Amino acid sequence: xxxxxxxxxxxxxxxxxxxxxxxxxxxxxxxxxxxxxxxxxxxxxxxxxxxxxxxxxxxxxxxxxxxxxxxxxxxxxxxxxxxxxxxxxxxxxxxxxxxxxxxxxxxxxxxxxxxxxxxxxxxxxxxxxxxxxxxxxxxxxxxxxxxxxxxxxxxxxxxxxxxxxxxxxxxxxxxxxxxxxxxxxxxxxxxxxxxxxxxxxxxxxxxxxxxxxxxxxxxxxxxxxxxxxxxxxxxxxxxxxxxxxxxxxxxxxxxxxxxxxxxxxxxxxxxxxxxxxxxxxxxxxxxxxxxxxxxxxxxxxxxxxxxxxxxxxxxxxxxxxxxxxxxxxxxxxxxxxxxxxxxxxxxxxxxxxxxxxxxxxxxxxxxxxxxxxxxxxxxxxxxxxxxxxxxxxxxxxxxxxxxxxxxxxxxxxxxxxxxxxxxxxxxxxxxxxxxxxxxxxxxxxxxx
Numbered sequence: 001x002x003x004x005x006x007x008x009x010x011x012x013x014x015x016x017x018x019x020x021x022x023x024x025x026x027x028x029x030x031x032x033x034x035x036x037x038x039x040x041x042x043x044x045x046x047x048x049x050x051x052x053x054x055x056x057x058x059x060x061x062x063x064x065x066x067x068x069x070x071x072x073x074x075x076x077x078x079x080x081x082x083x084x085x086x087x088x089x090x091x092x093x094x095x096x097x098x099x100x101x102x103x104x105x106x107x108x109x110x111x112x113x114x115x116x117x118x119x120x121x122x123x124x125x126x127x128x129x130x131x132x133x134x135x136x137x138x139x140x141x142x143x144x145x146x147x148x149x150x151x152x153x154x155x156x157x158x159x160x161x162x163x164x165x166x167x168x169x170x171x172x173x174x175x176x177x178x179x180x181x182x183x184x185x186x187x188x189x190x191x192x193x194x195x196x197x198x199x200x201x202x203x204x205x206x207x208x209x210x211x212x213x214x215x216x217x218x219x220x221x222x223x224x225x226x227x228x229x230x231x232x233x234x235x236x237x238x239x240x241x242x243x244x245x246x247x248x249x250x251x252x253x254x255x256x257x258x259x260x261x262x263x264x265x266x267x268x269x270x271x272x273x274x275x276x277x278x279x280x281x282x283x284x285x286x287x288x289x290x291x292x293x294x295x296x297x298x299x300x301x302x303x304x305x306x307x308x309x310x311x312x313x314x315x316x317x318x319x320x321x322x323x324x325x326x327x328x329x330x331x332x333x334x335x336x337x338x339x340x341x342x343x344x345x346x347x348x349x350x351x352x353x354x355x356x357x358x359x360x361x362x363x364x365x366x367x368x369x370x371x372x373x374x375x376x377x378x379x380x381x382x383x384x385x386x387x388x389x390x391x392x393x394x395x396x397x398x399x400x401x402x403x404x405x406x407x408x409x410x411x412x413x414x415x416x417x418x419x420x421x422x423x424x425x426x427x428x429x430x431x432x433x434x435x436x437x438x439x440x441x442x443x444x445x446x447x448x
Contacts, residue, residue: 076092077102304387
């Protein structure tokens, strides 16, 4: 390397980043305070979780590249103007203005990149096949590591969701269209827990329902828990003869029972999430099993989305997104009004996934962890798709070059020839992403 001419002035000392760091800390603190004041802690938790996912993905590339002896020049959160950075050795670490992702810059990722002669020996393209392969898969591997860790946390501590169960707690007192319901006349309130009927303890919602269904016209003496106190009430179930009730959205619905003439009282019982814990050791085994289950389901979902049938469904969702949906029913709020799945069978954009994650965070820790596991596995699998600029594209090129190389003669693929295909692939991904965003904005996805 040649030395600088003697006539040049010495380089200026690097500008201190202390003021920039203080400003950034103040902005972050104000954001946290605002989230607390506006009751947006769930949103904040989701944003921080997604940012952590991105940076741990990049940390996988960063760590394996450093371990492999490659030159890493940047490790940044965000894109756009630089807000704050610090240099340690040959790598600059920092934060940029648009927190829509992150990146790590490794010199010489393809033969299209100009690399200084002194750095060529430490470029990605000159590294051995095992090292390039390790760097290429490390980002996606981190998502599976994160997914396993989250699953283990659920299985060992917060509990793996097993569905929901109906309780003996009254969620709502439902009025009949024809007049007050038996529950209204008896004085039942939302939040009451029915613990006994005619002096005999009721241990399950199923037992309570059976008693009510078989007691049309018979006065039942209830004991309910209300605000920590026991309250006696008397209620007489009415025989079900096609009574109508008014749903919360204003629609008129028929009161459905298993048979004509069965007893009804006009209440909705609350449901609760049922979680199961396996302990620390058992959680490791169950987390491994669940990781396999989630991976298979995610692979099936990705294949379905990008199949002709899936793309056709997405086109239909976009074409009909502005149409009004029928009021009432479990499908209300879905993209097409004909689905009742947990996210209405919509293709989720990044915004849609974040919305579902926020809804899950309001429900509880385990529900949020389930969504974060699904996001991690989805991103990990999509990133391994063998197409540039995804990680899988670099892995494919490394494998192809290894196959074409001969002893003493290393082959380097001409990445320029792959760029038209890469641009078409990016256009497809962009089209799917924007279409999903459009549908999600008009019909926000809901967690079933």
